[in-house]
Amino acid sequence: MKLAVVGGGSTYTPELIDGFARLRDTLPITELVLVDPAADRLDLVGGLARRIFAKLGHDGRITTTTDLDAAVEGADAVLLQLRVGGQAARNQDETWPLECGCVGQETTGAGGLAKALRTVPVVLDIAERVRRANPDAWIIDFTNPVGIVTRALLRAGHKAVGLCNVAIGFQRKFAKLLDVAPSEVHLDHVGLNHLTWETGVRLGGPDGEDVLPRLLAEHGDTIAADLHLPRPVVDRLGVVPSYYLRYYYAHDEVVEELRTKPSRAAEVAAMEKELLEMYGDPALDEKPALLGKRGGAFYSEAAVDLAASLLGGAGSAYQVVNTLNAGTLPFLPDDAVIETQAAVGPGGAVPLPVAPVDPLYAGLIANVTAYEDLALDAALRGGRERVFKALLAHPLVGQYAYAEQLTDRLIAHNREHLAWA
Structure with missing residues (x-):
């Protein structure tokens, strides 16, 4: 091999x-x-x-x-x-x-x-x-x-x-908190890459007991601290959001933090x-x-x-991957790429059925999917106007004045990498 x-x-x-x-x-x-x-x-x-x-x-x-x-x-x-x-x-x-x-x-x-x-x-x-x-x-x-x-x-x-490591990170953390083997933890993981929520934590497989309520009740402080979110926010959601959701749920707070310290890069x-x-x-x-x-x-x-x-080896039957929606989330186009539990084998990844998604999360998923449509169009065809539209559609931007300024800065800083610029 x-x-x-x-x-x-x-x-x-x-x-x-x-x-x-x-x-x-x-x-x-x-x-x-x-x-x-x-x-x-x-x-x-x-x-x-x-x-x-x-x-x-x-x-x-x-x-x-x-x-x-x-x-x-x-x-x-x-x-x-x-x-x-x-x-x-x-x-x-x-x-x-x-x-x-x-x-x-x-x-x-x-x-x-x-x-x-x-x-x-x-x-x-x-x-x-x-x-x-x-x-x-x-x-x-x-x-x-x-x-x-x-x-x-x-x-x-x-x-x-x-592939992203967010889900396997949650799996390992939850397994440690529950004192079980990681293979025993199955996540009800729904959303897009870096825009996901754990809506269930099941023991033994997709049909196992959902222990998420117990996890939040017994270990909510630890989970919230890992997410850099207040415990009451996590309790009100009743799910575990990816730590990337903090950019949405605490946008202004995060901006101020980022301005006061060196970049992660x-x-x-x-x-x-x-x-x-x-x-x-x-x-x-x-x-x-x-x-x-x-x-x-x-x-x-x-x-x-x-x-x-x-490749037909000894990998797990179910894994969290990024693959075609194909009707899994009915409010998204079939050709959208979602991040979810899937049955994986030599034929590829087939998403497992997902319970109806709360509008609190579905709305943001749909919004960012629309942005990703525009972003991909801009990446494939180029052009200032396509960049502007993608930025205007993104919920972390969303205002035309910001989108105009960001478009100019994006092009200026990336000209050597953009064949059309």
């Missing part, structure tokens, strides 16, 4: 390698190719990756290359974890929206749109090259904004599934520099503790589980 990781020079990659090594019975990889245009980073990450495999007794072969076509040739699955423009572009996404009084964040709002515009054309080019190399290969997208990128891939006819850039120095140490043969602060917790477990299921 051959897997290729596009963006293999990322400091995330040792987390993925650790999962591949530990879970080799679930996903028996024989060849792993890390591909990245940054050869210097590849050398450091690739060296550590081989040492991790050796320490944990995995006999798979790890190679590195800057040649995408060579990397994906004959690959059974290709994982996408790229960042067009690097941390420098992310830093811009997180700062210029604040100048207009809007949230600066790399996956949602104006910053998220900028990332989508930079990313979608690059990902589609990669996907076409994967299809030429092996039309049966699965593409697993971890590249943000996952919902929009996955929708672009599916619209173009690629075999693709989107600046923090990550400093962390990445330190991590790369560590990766260059020939004595290091495990992922360093610092990587846990980098983000992407449990990414490796989720990626292994998904790849194994898609």
Whole structure:
């Protein structure tokens, strides 16, 4: 079994390698190719990756290359974890929206749109090259904004599934609070990527007992603290929102916070520099503790589980993924991409039935889906007017004066990445 990781020079990659090594019975990889245009980073990450495999007794072969076509040739699955423009572009996404009084964040709002515009054309080019190399290969997208990128891939006819670590993070946290194995926790997870709610927490499977009320009653303070939301807000909702919902539920508060501290991109850039120095140490043969602060917790477990299921291996039958709505949420178009529990196998991901969604959440889901329609149109066809309309439609922007200012700033900061600008 051959897997290729596009963006293999990322400091995330040792987390993925650790999962591949530990879970080799679930996903028996024989060849792993890390591909990245940054050869210097590849050398450091690739060296550590081989040492991790050796320490944990995995006999798979790890190679590195800057040649995408060579990397994906004959690959059974290709994982996408790229960042067009690097941390420098992310830093811009997180700062210029604040100048207009809007949230600066790399996956949602104006910053998220900028990332989508930079990313979608690059990902589609990669996907076409994967299809030429092996039309049966699965593409697993971890590249943000996952919902929009996955929708672009599916619209173009690629075999693709989107993946995010939010759900598996909740699963692990709830399992710990309940003192059960993570495999025993099944989430009623509904919404869009980075716009989701846990409306039920079931033990044993989709039809198991819903223990969410007990979780909120006994551990509400802990859950609310993790979300950075007041406990009474979580109690009134009666569900567990993704921590990304704070950008919506406490927008102005978050803007003021972001204005008073360094951007997350600046923090990550400093962390990445330190991590790369560590990766260059020939004595290091495990992922360093610092990587846990980098983000992407449990990414490796989720990626292994998904790849194994898609390739006919021992992955879980049910997983939270980003895939076509296909009637699951009746208030959305069939070709919208939702994030939900799905039955996953070699034929792809089929969403499980979802109970009727409370209008409190359905309205926001529909609104952001409409924004994603416009965002994808802007990413595919370009043009200032399309960018403006996408921003005007986003609930974190929503005012024409803000949309005008943000459009100008977005284009100015991303001109080198926008072929039409």
